[in-house]
Amino acid sequence: MAEYIPSPVDWVREQVELYERSGGTEGTTLRDTGLPVIIVYNEGNKTGGLRKTPLMRVKDGDNYVLVGSMGGAPKNPVWVYNLRANPGVDIRDRTEVQPMRVREVQDEAERSRLWSLAVEAYPPYADYQARTERKIPLFLAEPV
Numbered sequence: 723m724a725e726y727i728p729s730p731v732d733w734v735r736e737q738v739e740l741y742e743r744s745g746g747t748e749g750t751t752l753r754d755t756g757l758p759v760i761i762v763y764n765e766g767n768k769t770g771g772l773r774k775t776p777l778m779r780v781k782d783g784d785n786y787v788l789v790g791s792m793g794g795a796p797k798n799p800v801w802v803y804n805l806r807a808n809p810g811v812d813i814r815d816r817t818e819v820q821p822m823r824v825r826e827v828q829d830e831a832e833r834s835r836l837w838s839l840a841v842e843a844y845p846p847y848a849d850y851q852a853r854t855e856r857k858i859p860l861f862l863a864e865p866v
Contacts, residue, residue, distance in 0.1 A: 727771035738774045746817035752778065757844060760786060761814040762863075767807035775801045779815065780836075780843040782862070786813055787836045788824065790859035794850035802859050813863055822863040836860055 729735045733753065740749030741761055752759050758779035766773050780787040790802040805811065809824045827833045837860060841847045851858050 724765060724770055724772040727766060727769060727773060729774070734776060737776050741776070741814065742774075746814060750816050752776075758816075762788060762801065763812040763814070763819075764801055764804045765808040765810075767804045773801060773804060775799075778840075778844045780840045782836060782839055784865055786815075786822070786863040787840050788861040788863055789840050789844075789847060790861070791847055791850040794853035796854055796856065798856070798859060802861075805861055810866075811863060821866045823866055824861040824863045827860040827862055832862075833860055836862065 729738070737749050737753075737759070738761060741759075750759060751757055759776045760779045762775045762777055764773050764775060765771070777788055780789065788805070790798050792799040805824050806826065811822050811824055812819055813822050827836055837847075840860070847858070
């Protein structure tokens with residue numbers, strides 16, 4: 723197992739620690755929004771280390787939609803590059819952890835459908851896309 727490299731961002735690191743320490747019974751919502759989050763365990767594309775990324779919980783049946791929004795910043799979050807290089811992940815959704823494989827969504831019809839699900843789950847995604855020139859990446863995580 724690769725060595726865990728905690729996030730340099732305090733709230734991210736603290737959320738992951740609470741989520742895991744409680745076995746998935748606490749820390750399962752995004753700060754003060756009350757909206758559910760998952761933890762994506764992924765391999766760093768440069769370090770090979772274990773990264774743990776809290777993301778909004780967007781479901782599509784048994785699959786998860788992972789949105790690389792970074793609040794509408796001009797650059798992608800680092801985890802996007804991790805998933806492009808290493809598509810095998812584990813996803814913790816509350817108390818359950820399951821191995822999954824991700825793929826970046828390229829098909830426009832599929833992307834449009836999944837983007838609608840993402841915005842329904844977390845409406846600020848629409849604002850994030852409006853404030854950046856980059857096309858926010860979407861990944862679909864599917865059970866192995």
